[in-house]
Amino acid sequence: MMYLLYNILWLSIQHLHLANGQLGIRNSSTDLVPIYQPYFSNLRQNPATFNPALGGQDWGMCCNLVVNESLVIENNTLYIRAGQTFFTGTINDLEEFPRFPCGAKYNGTLSAPHQQFWMPYSWCYNHCPGWPVTKANDLGKWLKPLIAFILPSLIFCLNVPRRRRLELPTSLFSGGSIDISSLPLFILKVPLTSFIVTLDINPIITSGIYEALLDARVLSYLESRSKENSLSAKEKAHTLLSILIGNLDIQAWHSSSLFVHNIPGGVFRRRPSAQLTKPNIDSRIEVPRPLDLITPSHSHSASTSNTSTKIATTGRFKQSSYSIQQRRSIIATKWRLLAMLDSQISFGTSVGAPVLFYIASFIWSVYEVREELGSYVTAHQLAAGMFWMTIPHVALVSCLLLAGNNPNIWQNAVAESLLISDPFTPIDSMRLADTDLESDPGGVRNLHSSEFTSKDPRAIRYTRSIVSKLANRIFELAYKESRFKPAWMWNRGSNKAMWITKLGDEYPYLRGMREEVLDRNFKKDLWTSGFYGFTLYFVPTFFSVLVSYTTPRPGFGCRSLIVFAYGISQLILQLLWLLRWYFSKRDTRGNPNNTWYTVIKSTSIYLWYLIFLFAIFIGTFTSIGGTIFVLTNVLTNCFCAIPAKYWRDRWTNPEALIFVDDSTWEQLYYAEKWWFPAGVIGVVFMTIVAYIGWWYQRSLRQRYYDLVSNIDHVNDIEFEDEEVSDIDIYHIREDTINTIHNT
Incomplete structure (x- = not known):
């Protein structure tokens, strides 16, 4: 019996051995x-x-x-x-x-x-609860992304126009002893500054693109009238000037009127076929006012009051018809306009060359992805670099605009005229009158203004006042010694539209420009700028999410969701910017006395601000907080290591697994298929954007130079010599005034 059992056991062992073999x-x-x-x-x-x-x-x-x-x-x-x-x-x-x-x-x-x-x-x-902090000696995890992406991106913020800046303690730069009591407040200001720098990336891009579209349309309008005598030298000069200073608050309009007051504001444009009984609104000659007769009380209406000062009766009006003094004024204005434009730092110097260095560092990171294929650390650094690529895009857009960012250039051009025209300014005052819109609740409001009107609910106005006072305490004006203040980059496009609207209100002959540039193309340009702005941040955000999505296990995780949430917050801010301005135009069509209209408007404003605050919170948390999380390695933990679809039932779901081995076939596959191509696309995309920005600004500048040189151009049009009686002149002037009024 025992022998039989032994044989059976031996056969079983041999069978298992053979089966395994x-x-x-x-x-x-x-x-x-x-x-x-x-x-x-x-x-x-x-x-x-x-x-x-x-x-x-x-x-x-x-x-x-x-x-x-x-x-x-x-x-x-x-x-x-x-x-x-x-x-x-x-x-x-x-x-x-x-x-x-x-x-x-x-x-x-x-x-x-x-x-x-x-x-x-x-x-x-x-x-293994908790997370592993990045060690100081592990330079590849924190120093490399800091130097390659984050610091260069922050440097680009210096090229973004700002209305206010962080107020530094003056004691830090004084010759006396340093007062450390102001340092704690300064330390608290730094996160707030970072918050402001990063929360409005996409609205800044959208507003800047809209301003660039407006500049191009205004230049096209002037070019289409360059071969006809439909615009006077004064109207051309004032329009070209508004392109350069349209980023300033609308209070600068008075000084812009002083800038062009010596330029003739009319030309004789009556063609041979013109009938005296049917007046031609383009028949006008304006005699400019002397500078010493213009005062603040009537400077705004100077050009309008002189619309029909004098009507020519015979002959042709050529360039040679300008007086010597008028010719000198026109030439001086040309010099000033070109000098203001050339005083700005060129696109290549301000942002073009820095972008090349940024692209070079990005190329090196892409090369490292290729050399360290499958390394999830390198992949996450590449994703973070693409995430921060949105800031250079903001700098590229802000630097291709024609409007200068430094209002001191404009103040220097009109300082003498301001002192002569404003008797209330002390002669020995180094600081001109302050006209800050932020502290002026009764400031200029307009159809195309990007701010809500003063009829907003009291709580909204009170909150806005508190925020403004808080901002004044923490941030000082970027150009506090200047009378003129640039608009926030958020409002650059709408601010330029206010200047174009003002030109149409001031000069009846420019109402066609206002209608063509703003009214007819308002929706088209608004949504076009929104589309291009969306593209400039969507491409780097999408590929950043793609890289994090496939690292280390495919699926949405902490890193990819943070970048995705940031993109959503920017999309919300962009839509709020578009809707606010779009409905501000329709706001005048409502009936303010209607109770339902008032309730709906108040509810919409409250809802707008709630969504705005929510988007700001998400954008701030994901941009600043996400960067800190990546550098400190907080996101390397058990929760973030599994895909988000398993978060809810992670304790019981058998698929909620975390793999721990490195450089696997799956990682190499995703690195070659997605990580490396995403980095290449990021480099190519930024290169294309930089080239388009450089080309667009050079094109606008060249067109601007040509229009400035043709400010005083008048076509040689033959007119029949006709004698006009006093009665005919009276009827022409009366019909012209009525036509302007009806228009």
């Missing part, structure tokens, strides 16, 4: 012992070096623990533990790629093992 499955290996032994001999049951909630976790040691849960070394042989669920491969797989899975590096080929070492979320939470 036929299937090629082994459970042990001696060749892998030298590779795994050093890591197993230094294991700590508690991988954290200090409080894991404060960044003391050792994620590499956690990986070693997972491998130890799967494999064991006994008698100089490596075995797969019986009943383990962490390792999904075989000994043959390990021998095919003889390496330790934790911290494996790319060996130059796409031959790599699959993702084989996994840990459930519950095991990770119990054994």
Whole structure:
């Protein structure tokens, strides 16, 4: 009996041995012992070096623990533990790629093992809670992205026009002792400055693009009238001037009128076919007022009151008909306009060359992705670089505009005229009158203004007043010694539209320009600028999300969701910017006395501000907070390591697994398919945007130079000599005034 049992047991063993040999499955290996032994001999049951909630976790040691849960070394042989669920491969797989899975590096080929070492979320939470803080000596994780992407992007912020700036303690730069009492307040200001710099990326881009479209349309309108005598030299000069200073508050209009007051404001434009009984509104000659007769009380209506000062009766009006004094005034105005434009830093100097250096660093990062294929650290750094690419795009848009950013250039051009025309300004005053719109609740409001009117609900106006006072305490005016103040970049497009509207109100002959540039193309330009603004931040944001989405396990995670949420916040801000301005135009069509209209308007304003605050919070948290999380490595934890679709049932779902091995076949596949192409597309996209910006500004500048040179151009049009009686002149003037009034 015992002999029979022995034979049966021996046959069973032989059968199992033969079956294993036929299937090629082994459970042990001696060749892998030298590779795994050093890591197993230094294991700590508690991988954290200090409080894991404060960044003391050792994620590499956690990986070693997972491998130890799967494999064991006994008698100089490596075995797969019986009943383990962490390792999904075989000994043959390990021998095919003889390496330790934790911290494996790319060996130059796409031959790599699959993702084989996994840990459930519950095991990770119990054994490896917290996160591993970035070590100071690990320069590749924090210094490289800081120097390659973040700091260059922040430097581009210096090229973005700002109405206000951070107020630095003057004691820090005084010759006396340093007062450290103001330093704590300064430290509190820095996060607030970062908040302002990063929250309005896309509205800035959209507003800047809209201003560029308005500049191009105004130049096209002037070019279409350059071969006819439909506009006077004064109207051309004032329009060209408004392009350069249209970024200033509308209070600068008075000084702009002084700038062109010596230029003749009319020409004789009556063609031979003109009938005296049917007056031609384009028949006018204006005699300019002397400078000493213009005062603030009537300077705004000077050009309008002189519309029909004198009507010519015979002859032709050529360039040679200008008096010597008028010719000098026109030439001086040309010099000033060109000098103001040339005083601005060129596109290449201000942002073009820095963009080339930024692109160079980006190319190096893309090269590193290729050399370190499969490294999730490099992939996340590339994603962060593409995320920060939106700031250089803001600088590119803001630097292609024709309007100067420094109002002191304009103040220098009209300082003498302002002193002569304003008797209330003390002669020895170094500071002219302050006309800050932010402190003027009764400031100029307009159909195309980007702000809500003073009829807003009291709570909104009170809140806005408190925010304005708080901003005055923390931030000083960027050009506090200047009388003129540039608009926020957020409002640049709408501010330029206010200047164009003012030109149409001041000069009846420019109403056609206002209708063509603003009214007819308002919707088209508004949504076109929104589309291009959306593209400039969507492309880098999309590819940043794509890289993080496929790293290290495909699916939305903490990093990809942070960038995605930032893109959504910018889209919301962009839509709010568009809707606010779009409905401000329709606001005048409503009935303010209607109760329902008032209720709906108040509700809409409250809703607008609530959504605005929500978008600001999301944008600030994802941009500033997300950058801090990436640099400090907070997002390397159990929760962020699993896809977001498993967050809800992560404790019970068997698919809520985290793989821990590095440089696997899946990582190399996604790196070659998505990471490297995404980096290349980012480089190419920024290069194209920089070239288009450079070309667009050069084109606008050249067109501007040509129009300035033709300010006094008058076509040689033959007119029939006709004698006009006093009665005919009276009827012509009366009909002209009525036509202007009806228009």
